[in-house]
């Protein structure tokens with residue numbers, strides 16, 4: 148129990164510190180620095196438990212591995228077209244005004260911006 152709590156809190160800390168959605172592999176790599184005994188099976192099991200508890204949300208974009216993050220409404224997702232990295236950008240969004248057909252009820256929305264991250268911006272060495 149104690150052990151499980153420690154692993155879960157390590158995973159949460161990794162996600163908060165990185166400040167962007169992470170793949171299980173990225174979570175494992177960072178989490179091992181804090182809990183060296185952490186393994187892939189534990190990471191997957193913890194992710195599943197935290198998804199059930201609503202502590203984490205999974206993010207799936209076409210052509211991308213599933214990433215996980217701590218839900219936060221006050222940000223947008225930015226996907227770099229070159230390195231495919233997904234960033235959380237703190238940018239409070241006005242609630243979108245949607246005219247949905249009758250019968251549809253909106254319960255949330257998400258804004259995804261595609262472009263170049265600072266590392267891949269045109270003009271940077273190595274950038275295309």
Ligand SMILES: [Zn+2]
Nearest residue numbers: 227230264267
């Ligand atoms: Zn990039």
